[in-house]
Amino acid sequence: MAKNRFFPTLKSNGGMLVTLAVFILLPFIVGLFDGASPAQVWINGSGQSKFIQGLAIEIFILALYALSYDLIFGFTGLLSFGHSMFFAVGAYGTGILLKNFGFSLPATFGVIFLAGILQALLFGMVLPRVKGITFALVTLGMASVFHVLVISSELGPYTGSDVGLQGVVPPEFISPASQRLRLYFVTLAVLILVFMLYKRFVNSPTGRVCTAIRENEGRALMLGYNTFYFKLAALALSSLTAALAGMLHTIYQPIVSPNVAGLGYTVTALLIILIGGVGTLNGALVGAVVFRLLDYGLRRYIGESASFINGAVYVAIVLFLPFGIVGTWRLKSAQVKQGWERLAKLFGSR
Amino acid sequence: MSIFLRKNFTRLIVLAVLAALFVAAAGGMESSDFVITLLRGLSVGSLTFLVASGFSLIFGLLDVLNLAHGTLFMIGAYIGWTVYVRPDTFVDLLTPLFLIFSGFMLGDVWAVIGTRGLFAGGMKRILPWAGMLVSALILVGVLRSYPVSIWNPEDYAQSPVSISYLAGLGQNLLPPPAAFESISPLLAFAGLLLGSLLLAFSLALFAAGKQGLVSRLNWCSFAGFGAFLLAGILFFVFNDALTNFLASLNTNWLFLIAVSVAVATGVGLGALMETTLIRPLYIRPIYQLMLTLGLSAIGIEMVRAIWGRPEFTMPRPAFFAGTGEGCPATSLADWWQYHCSTMILLDGRIRIYNEIFVPIIGLTVLIGVWILLQRSRLGMVIRAGVQDREMVEALGINVRRVFTLVFALGVGLAALGGVLAAPSIGLSNMMGESFLLNALIALAIGGLTSYPGAALGSLLVGLLQQFIIKYGQIGIPIPFADIIFKPTPPIVPASTILLMVVVLLILPNGLLGKKE
Numbered sequence: 042m043a044k045n046r047f048f049p050t051l052k053s054n055g056g057m058l059v060t061l062a063v064f065i066l067l068p069f070i071v072g073l074f075d076g077a078s079p080a081q082v083w084i085n086g087s088g089q090s091k092f093i094q095g096l097a098i099e100i101f102i103l104a105l106y107a108l109s110y111d112l113i114f115g116f117t118g119l120l121s122f123g124h125s126m127f128f129a130v131g132a133y134g135t136g137i138l139l140k141n142f143g144f145s146l147p148a149t150f151g152v153i154f155l156a157g158i159l160q161a162l163l164f165g166m167v168l169p170r171v172k173g174i175t176f177a178l179v180t181l182g183m184a185s186v187f188h189v190l191v192i193s194s195e196l197g198p199y200t201g202s203d204v205g206l207q208g209v210v211p212p213e214f215i216s217p218a219s220q221r222l223r224l225y226f227v228t229l230a231v232l233i234l235v236f237m238l239y240k241r242f243v244n245s246p247t248g249r250v251c252t253a254i255r256e257n258e259g260r261a262l263m264l265g266y267n268t269f270y271f272k273l274a275a276l277a278l279s280s281l282t283a284a285l286a287g288m289l290h291t292i293y294q295p296i297v298s299p300n301v302a303g304l305g306y307t308v309t310a311l312l313i314i315l316i317g318g319v320g321t322l323n324g325a326l327v328g329a330v331v332f333r334l335l336d337y338g339l340r341r342y343i344g345e346s347a348s349f350i351n352g353a354v355y356v357a358i359v360l361f362l363p364f365g366i367v368g369t370w371r372l373k374s375a376q377v378k379q380g381w382e383r384l385a386k387l388f389g390s391r
Numbered sequence: 392m393s394i395f396l397r398k399n400f401t402r403l404i405v406l407a408v409l410a411a412l413f414v415a416a417a418g419g420m421e422s423s424d425f426v427i428t429l430l431r432g433l434s435v436g437s438l439t440f441l442v443a444s445g446f447s448l449i450f451g452l453l454d455v456l457n458l459a460h461g462t463l464f465m466i467g468a469y470i471g472w473t474v475y476v477r478p479d480t481f482v483d484l485l486t487p488l489f490l491i492f493s494g495f496m497l498g499d500v501w502a503v504i505g506t507r508g509l510f511a512g513g514m515k516r517i518l519p520w521a522g523m524l525v526s527a528l529i530l531v532g533v534l535r536s537y538p539v540s541i542w543n544p545e546d547y548a549q550s551p552v553s554i555s556y557l558a559g560l561g562q563n564l565l566p567p568p569a570a571f572e573s574i575s576p577l578l579a580f581a582g583l584l585l586g587s588l589l590l591a592f593s594l595a596l597f598a599a600g601k602q603g604l605v606s607r608l609n610w611c612s613f614a615g616f617g618a619f620l621l622a623g624i625l626f627f628v629f630n631d632a633l634t635n636f637l638a639s640l641n642t643n644w645l646f647l648i649a650v651s652v653a654v655a656t657g658v659g660l661g662a663l664m665e666t667t668l669i670r671p672l673y674i675r676p677i678y679q680l681m682l683t684l685g686l687s688a689i690g691i692e693m694v695r696a697i698w699g700r701p702e703f704t705m706p707r708p709a710f711f712a713g714t715g716e717g718c719p720a721t722s723l724a725d726w727w728q729y730h731c732s733t734m735i736l737l738d739g740r741i742r743i744y745n746e747i748f749v750p751i752i753g754l755t756v757l758i759g760v761w762i763l764l765q766r767s768r769l770g771m772v773i774r775a776g777v778q779d780r781e782m783v784e785a786l787g788i789n790v791r792r793v794f795t796l797v798f799a800l801g802v803g804l805a806a807l808g809g810v811l812a813a814p815s816i817g818l819s820n821m822m823g824e825s826f827l828l829n830a831l832i833a834l835a836i837g838g839l840t841s842y843p844g845a846a847l848g849s850l851l852v853g854l855l856q857q858f859i860i861k862y863g864q865i866g867i868p869i870p871f872a873d874i875i876f877k878p879t880p881p882i883v884p885a886s887t888i889l890l891m892v893v894v895l896l897i898l899p900n901g902l903l904g905k906k907e
Contacts, residue, residue, distance in 0.1 A: 171899045174456070178835045182892035189885040304828075308684065315681040349692035355685030356668070359678045 064229055068094050068222060085222055094225045095217070095293075096337065101228040102289050103313065104329035108239055108322065109282035110310035115320035116243055117275040118255030120173070122307050123164070123180030126187045127280045129302035130156055131287025133191060136206040136297055137199050146212050150288070157284035161277035168272055181304060188302040206297040217293050228289055232326075235282055239322055242278060251275050255320075316358055318365030327366050405897055409851070416858050420865060423739035428861045429854070430746035434815065435829075436853025437753025441808030443830035443837075443845040444760060445801030451777040451840035452797050454676060455669055458683040460805050461827025462690035463657060467806025468813040468822065469698050471653035472551070472705045475645055476558045478637035479565045481652070482630055483539040487583055489623035491530065494587030496615035501595030515596070522593030526586045533582035538569035544699025552703040559706040565638055568631060576627070584620070646708035650810050657806025658799045665798035670791075687823070695820055702819040707732065711744035711814075745815040752811055756804065757846050764842060773797060777840055828884070829856075832891045838904025847902055852887045859886050 072082035072090035082090045106128055113119045134153050138144040144152070167179050190196060192203045200206055211217065215224045242248045250271045253261040261268050291297050300306060309332070317328025335354060339347035362369045396403070417425050446460050474481045543549040557564070571579065626633065637645060664686070672679045706712065710730050718731035719740060726734055726743055733740050734747075741747070764770035772793050775783045784790045812822065829852055837848025859878050866875035878886070894902060 167896060171895055174839065175835065175895055175899055178831070179892050179895050182888045182895075185885055185888045186892075189881045192881055193879065312681060312684065315678060319677060346692050346696060348688045349696075352685040352688030352692065355681055356689070359672065359682040359685070360668075363675060363678070 061233065064097070065226075067097065068225060083222065085219060091221055094221050096333070098217075098221075098225055098228050098289075098293050100329050100333045101232045102286050102293065103309075103333055104326045105232055105235060105286035105289070106283055107310050107313040107317070107325040107329050108235060109279040109286065110307075111314045111320070111322065111325045112239060112242075112279045112282070113275050114311070115314055115324075116248065116255060117251040117272055118258075119168075119272060119276070120177040121164070121180040122177045122304060123182075123184030124279075124283065124310055125302055125304065125306035126180075126184035127157070127160055127283035128287040128290070128306065129187065129191065130160055131284030132291045132297045132301055133200060133206060133287075134284070135288040135291040136209040139211070139291075140206075140209045141199055153284050153288055154281065157281040158277055160284070161273065161280040164276055164280070165269075165273040168276075169269055181307075184302065184304070184307070188299065191302045192299045200299070203299055204296075205299055206291070207295060209291055209297075211292040215292060224293065228293075231285065231289065235285070236322065236326070239278075239282075243322065247271060247274060252320075312355065314365070316355075316365055318368030318371075321365070321367045321371070324365050324367035331366065402898060402902065405894065405902065413854070416862075419867065420861065423737045424861060424865070426737050427739045427741055427746070428857050430741055430750070432854035432857035433750040433753075433850070434745050434853070435856060436850040437750045438808050438812050438816075439826065439829045439833050439852055440753050440846055440849035441756060441811070442805050442826050443833045443849050444756070444842065445804035446827075446830050447834050447840060447842060447845045448773070448797050449801040450834075452773055452780070453665075453669070453673075453794050455679050455798075456683070457798075457801070458680060458827065459664075459687040459690060460683075460802070460830070461823030461825075462687040462694075463660060463802050463823075464805040464809040464812075464826055465694060465818075465820070465823035466660070466690060467653040467657050467809030468705075468818050469694055469809075470656045470806070471649040471810030472555075472698075472813055472818055474649040474652045475642075475705060476551075476554055477540075477542065477565070478645070479540050479568060479634045480542075482626065482634045482637065483569065485626040486623045486630070487534060487537055489619050489626065490580060490583040491587045491590075493584065493616050493619035493623065494589075494591035495594075496619055497588070497591060497612050498595055499612045501592045504592070504595075519593040519596040522589050522596070526589035526593065529582050529586035529589070533574070533579050533586065536572075536574040537579055537583075538571055540566055540569040544697075550701070551698050552701050555703040555705065559704070565634070568634065580624070580627075642706075642708045642712075643710045650807065653806045653810035654803045657809075658803040660806075661799035661802025662795055664802070665795045669798065670794075691820055691823070698818070700820060702817055704817040705813040707744050707814045711742075711748060742815075749811055749815060752807075756807070760804075761842065769793070769796065825884075829887070832887050834901075835891045836894050836901060838901030841901065841903045841905065844901055844903035851890065855887055855890060856883050859883050 068090045069079045069082050071093045072079060072088065075089035077086055077088050077090060081088075085091065109127065110121075110124050113121060113124075131153055134156055135149055138149045138152060139146075163183065164180060167176070171179050191200050194202050196202065214220060215227055217224050243252075250261060250266050250268075251274075253264075253266070254268050254271060258268055261271075287301070290301070313328035313332045314325050315328070316331050317324030317326065335351065336347070339350050343350060358365070364372060417429075420428070442460060442464050446457060449455055449457050449460075542551055542554055544551065547553060637648070640648075668682060668686070669679060672682060712732050713730035714732055718729055719733040719735050720726035720729060720731040720743075721735050723734070725731070731743065733742055762770075764774060772783060772788055772790075776790060776793060780790060808826070809822075812826075816822065830849070833848035833852045834845055835848070836851055837844030837846070860883060863878045863880070863883075866877045868875050898904075
């Protein structure tokens with residue numbers, strides 16, 4: 042019985058498992074290319090592998106953040122311009138609690154968890170009053186107020202005002218300097234867990250109602266669903282995930298720039314899921330990889346005017362991949378499959 | 392009357408509270424400070440309005456959130472600066488521009504050739520791409536060696552910053568005209584023409600392949616082609632004469648020319664953007680956000696590459712730049728006589744251009760576009776389209792053309808705002824983004840698709856910002872305590888956003904927006 046269910050599960054999640062295996066082996070493979078043995082990588086010897094791990098950690102954090110945005114925008118259809126606040130509360134909260142109050146990591150996690158729920162309630166408070174683009178603008182307003190708080194000089198001792206939060210000492214066992222491989226695996230594990238949770242959520246009855254709200258809120262209301270609660274649930278989950286991503290960000294980065302609280306960081310999330318494909322969970326992951334690598338590669342090889350090429354790539358993606366990478370692929374793969382089937386039928390009938 | 396009152400109860404209360412706040416803010420400062428702050432608020436409000444009105448028209452009719460609007464505002468400013476300070480560059484650029492556009496005047500001819508089925512299946516697919524590639528190569532090759540006398544942002548002595556500074560002192564010496572060196576003029580013209588024809592042809596093939604329309608040959612297009620070609624060549628022949636004429640022209644007239652060129656560029660860019668890039672995206676609106684964001688990044692980078700990163704200012708036209716005898720003026724009649732740059736009003740010193748001229752232009756545009764919307768057939772179609780687009784389409788009106796017109800008009804208004812802003816707040820790479828955010832806030836306050844709402848919202852945003860800045864200098868005494876609260880600079884943008892949030896939470900459709 043167990044065997045019967047095991048193999049189909051393996052088969053249907055093949056792509057995900059292969060990706061997982063690649064990411065588990067990635068630090069060691071890069072190490073081998075660099076001439077460092079797996080043992081050296083294991084004890085966090087400096088080298089190319091450590092650098093790639095750092096880049097990958099950034100991608101994982103971005104992917105978490107993009108997933109959380111995809112849940113409220115891609116699945117529930119709430120366009121929010123204040124999403125960076127969710128992330129920034131996690132990032133700044135972790136930093137301040139660790140640095141100024143000397144909390145332990147689990148206690149910090151607990152506080153951040155509560156803060157995440159509170160934020161979702163705050164955004165939820167305005168949900169019944171404003172819809173569509175107006176909701177986006179109101180959330181932008183809330184996030185901007187938070188941004189002003191973060192960069193205000195009165196809170197300088199805590200937030201570091203416009204220089205950014207620095208001097209946070211992460212716990213020794215996942216310190217990005219001495220235990221980066223462990224941090225890498227922790228971040229990867231968090232991403233995988235959240236991804237699986239999201240997959241479960243999206244396919245659950247609650248998630249289905251969320252999708253229904255995106256498609257036609259009036260009809261969902263008419264069917265007897267109190268759409269407010271469903272939107273609130275999606276917001277809460279999304280806020281928690283983004284706060285978690287912010288927490289990991291603070292642990293990994295030496296300086297938390299106040300830019301993570303600004304509108305630009307929300308736009309980053311929006312761009313990532315537009316690149317990957319709106320309303321697809323895989324899209325958020327693919328988008329994060331493409332976005333970060335594109336940004337990194339262009340900045341490294343082209344320099345200052347990288348955002349020109351970046352902009353051109355966005356325009357090209359919009360024109361040639363009409364529904365993002367994953368979305369377009371799904372659309373086309375059905376067509377390709379249909380074509381093959383028609384071909385098979387043609388030969389079969391003969 | 393009572394029904395009106397009952398329906399608009401909340402709205403009236405909010406307006407009354409805003410008015411009371413305004414009176415309270417006015418009461419807290421001296422009258423000279425108040426007049427200056429009021430006029431500055433009007434000035435910033437007018438510039439914001441020029442961005443916001445176009446944005447609102449585009450959003451209302453096309454449902455496009457044009458996030459590149461701020462960048463287009465900025466491009467308008469930089470184009471205006473170029474025409475105003477460096478007319479030689481402008482004249483040099485006219486010939487290639489006209490030659491490149493000449494090929495597109497023959498659109499009908501290309502469409503007919505494309506639909507005649509001269510090319511078979513596989514060829515038909517490859518040909519447009521190949522044509523585009525070849526034409527792009529030719530155009531880039533020719534334009535690289537085409538002589539244009541231009542500044543150099545890398546070299547400080549030749550950078551826009553020092554050119555602007557010298558121009559402000561009245562020492563604007565244009566460098567000797569650039570001459571053809573690495574390429575002969577005839578070859579350059581032939582290359583430009585060939586590239587243009589090929590580009591137009593391959594673009595038309597795309598369209599023909601997609602729609603399969605059979606167009607009738609229209610001989611007028613040949614006349615248009617000839618006119619553009621002739622204009623291009625004439626601009627080349629009379630290049631020096633035109634440059635000298637522009638350089639020796641009174642700065643007032645030159646400023647007028649700069650404004651019209653910037654607006655024309657905005658209109659052209661808008662029409663181009665709508666027809667080529669925005670149009671395919673009406674079926675998936677969310678990707679318009681990404682497209683316009685990408686375009687905005689491209690625009691900012693191009694401006695940085697051409698004009699450099701440092702900020703600089705555009706000198707004011709002579710009408711508003713007098714400093715000598717009789718200045719500062721004490722009345723408007725005085726100003727008319729001496730063309731002073733500043734005026735004394737209620738013991739306060741105000742700059743005529745910033746605080747009188749810009750608001751007047753803003754008011755003129757407000758009334759002009761209002762009349763266009765209310766009293767013309769186009770305006771009727773636009774208003775109807777904002778209400779119900781499908782219905783207008785069903786009535787047999789070519790909404791697509793109206794879309795293009797409105798987009799072009801909106802971008803033109805933004806460019807007008809940019810070129811007007813240049814002498815007052817200067818040119819910087821970041822001016823577009825900040826004005827876009829201001830405009831968005833103004834629209835949210837006033838009502839996203841409401842034209843008078845755009846005006847009211849912009850006015851509120853401008854006034855609020857300026858009052859907060861002023862109170863940052865003099866401080867607000869907090870009642871029942873001896874603290875004087877001084878708003879810090881980050882509070883300026885936050886205050887407008889806060890106003891927006893409060894207004895939206897009370898009136899979700901904005902102050903003057905209609906219920907959906």
